[in-house]
Amino acid sequence: MNIRELKHKRSKLGSQARAIMEEAQAAGRRMTPEEETKFDRLMDDRDALDQDIERAERLLDDDAHRVDDLPDDGPTGRQTEELASQAVRAYFLGGRANMTPEQARTLVAGNDPEGGFLVMPEQFVNRLIQAVDDAVPLRGLATVNRVTMAESLGVPTLDTDLDDAEWTSEVGTGSQDDSLRLGKRELRPHPLAKRVKISRTLLRKATMGPEALVRERMAYRHAVAMEKAYMTGDGNQKPLGLFTASADGIPTTRDVDVNTSGTGFVHNATDGYAGDGLIAAKYTLKPQYHSRARWLFHRLILAEVRKLKDADDQYVWKPGLGDRPDTILEIPYILSEFAPSTMADDDYIGMLGDFSHYWIADALSFEVQRLVELYAEANQVGFIGRAETDGMPVLAEAFVRLQSNDTVA
Numbered sequence: 001m002n003i004r005e006l007k008h009k010r011s012k013l014g015s016q017a018r019a020i021m022e023e024a025q026a027a028g029r030r031m032t033p034e035e036e037t038k039f040d041r042l043m044d045d046r047d048a049l050d051q052d053i054e055r056a057e058r059l060l061d062d063d064a065h066r067v068d069d070l071p072d073d074g075p076t077g078r079q080t081e082e083l084a085s086q087a088v089r090a091y092f093l094g095g096r097a098n099m100t101p102e103q104a105r106t107l108v109a110g111n112d113p114e115g116g117f118l119v120m121p122e123q124f125v126n127r128l129i130q131a132v133d134d135a136v137p138l139r140g141l142a143t144v145n146r147v148t149m150a151e152s153l154g155v156p157t158l159d160t161d162l163d164d165a166e167w168t169s170e171v172g173t174g175s176q177d178d179s180l181r182l183g184k185r186e187l188r189p190h191p192l193a194k195r196v197k198i199s200r201t202l203l204r205k206a207t208m209g210p211e212a213l214v215r216e217r218m219a220y221r222h223a224v225a226m227e228k229a230y231m232t233g234d235g236n237q238k239p240l241g242l243f244t245a246s247a248d249g250i251p252t253t254r255d256v257d258v259n260t261s262g263t264g265f266v267h268n269a270t271d272g273y274a275g276d277g278l279i280a281a282k283y284t285l286k287p288q289y290h291s292r293a294r295w296l297f298h299r300l301i302l303a304e305v306r307k308l309k310d311a312d313d314q315y316v317w318k319p320g321l322g323d324r325p326d327t328i329l330e331i332p333y334i335l336s337e338f339a340p341s342t343m344a345d346d347d348y349i350g351m352l353g354d355f356s357h358y359w360i361a362d363a364l365s366f367e368v369q370r371l372v373e374l375y376a377e378a379n380q381v382g383f384i385g386r387a388e389t390d391g392m393p394v395l396a397e398a399f400v401r402l403q404s405n406d407t408v409a
Contacts, residue, residue: 006053007323013046014319014326021315028313036307043306046319054134084121085211092210092383093203095370124215125366131219136227137334138242141294141355142391145187146362153187153361153390187361189388190237194221195371197380214368218385224338230358230391231338239391242296242358243340243348243401249393250401256281257405260343275308275316281352281400282329289354289398295333297350298341302333305350345406353399363388 020039024031031039087103120128133139147153196217203210226239233241240249258277285293297305305328306317318327325332331352340348371382393399 003053003056006049006056010046010049010053011321013042013049014321017042017046018319025313025315030309031307040303043319084124088120088124088211089209091368091370092214095372120366120368124211128215128219128222128366129362131216132223132226135220135223136230137336138227138230138296138355138358139360141334142230142358142360143356144360144362147187147189153359187359187390187392189361189363189390190239191386191388192222192225193384193386194218194225195382195384196221197375197378197382200379200381203381214383218368218383222385222387226389226391227336228338230360231336231340233391235392239360239389240393242351242353242393242399245401250396250399254284254396254399255348255401255403256284258349258402260345260349260404260406277402278305278308278316278329281402282331284400285352285354286397290331292354292356293331293352294355295328295331295350295352296339296355297333297335298337298339299335300341301339301343301349302335304343343404345404347404348401349404350402351399352402353393357393357395357398358391359394360389360391 017039020031020035020042024035083103087099090099090103145153196214198213198217203213229239229241231241232243233239234244235241235246235248240246242250244250245252245255256277258281282290308316316329318330320326327333339350343349367386369384369386371384375382
């Protein structure tokens, strides 16, 4: 099934789910348990198709960027890139001893003649970063800066603004205002390392090639560590997370209470509508951010959000049609497996924000070390990948966090 057929099937499933929801809504009632079961099954199938479409598009994009398909930018550029690719392949298969002198000179190497680090070529790093971006949805929305020379990236902030301008005469200039104060948050890439083990036999026989195999596993392992830090990191030698209340990132003044019962959202008029909390969050965020804003939830929280109605008995979640994304109160959403997933009192349960105001600073070099003997008895080869990155929210007003509160009326 090609991408177009997958998208058509996705749209059909969304239409079927919408029909169930609208039938209950037209009758002035909630969905029956049988309807909810069918609705959830349709949406689970639709989510699975989303993943299939994403994988198919990634494969298509990867095919389009293969070295053999690159435009010819002259013999020197093409030969250098091909030599770097051959050097990486030789290193992954047999270590530095398996590389020719010319290949060894292509990669910047450490001092250890066999087990030292090699700095991967730009082509390898770019594909690794792209794979991480696909696996970590926040990176695709955030502002990513490459720090190549300086040790850190300063983010100027306006800590105290001037007062409003004053109405005055033709020659007047208004009173002097000394309240303007500038501050600076600093993004300093911190070391991040992950180790993977791969069968020697698989390295030799894998159809995708050893460099692609190692890159795929490295991307996954780094993506998991990054995603956890982007969500809940404390900022100590790691990124400052979105769900970590901090004066350096998003303070508690940007939190909005959402009525929950402790185990799920409240749905009745006596205790209040949880949908009202989402509406309050949407309009706590200034409208100039709405066009780029996204909701961020864990899948378990989204499962509850899909069933919410507002005070007018209208569902706040709407399935998209065709290529249009699903929305909550007209705003698309993204999912993270490492966003908060519980709804106890005072838990964070999600957020709304313009994630371009989450800044990430990456050091450009990415190093890989091949472990020669450590896993020899298991016929495996170990690889350690090392990167340097940092991240933090740089503009608090671009975000609104949702906090569970059992007592909101």
